[in-house]
Amino acid sequence: xxxxxxxxxxxxxxxxxxxxxxxxxxxxxxxxxxxxxxxxxxxxxxxxxxxxxxxxxxxxxxxxxxxxxxxxxxxxxxxxx
Numbered sequence: 275x276x277x278x279x280x281x282x283x284x285x286x287x288x289x290x291x292x293x294x295x296x297x298x299x300x301x302x303x304x305x306x307x308x309x310x311x312x313x314x315x316x317x318x319x320x321x322x323x324x325x326x327x328x329x330x331x332x333x334x335x336x337x338x339x340x341x342x343x344x345x346x347x348x349x350x351x352x353x354x355x
Contacts, residue, residue, distance in 0.1 A: 290337060296322045296330040299337065318349055 300310045313319040319340050322330035343349065 290334050292334050293324055293326075293331040294334070294337060296332050299332055318343070 296310070297307065300307060310319065314321050320332075320336045322332050323336070324331040324333065
């Protein structure tokens with residue numbers, strides 16, 4: 275049996291404020307709003323929980339959790355050989 279790999283990935287959240295605009299965060303990582311909604315449906319990303327005057331925000335913890343899960347390979351697909 276092959277032991278699980280440990281991957282150390284630096285999560286770029288140090289500069290994030292406690293709340294980040296959902297649309298701005300999607301733009302920063304280069305994905306569309308449709309992809310963000312798809313990730314929510316797949317439970318890869320927590321739905322934005324903060325609504326201020328109709329604008330959606332993600333907490334720093336939600337973003338960190340997403341990056342940690344992505345770095346662990348949780349969203350990886352099996353390759354076709």
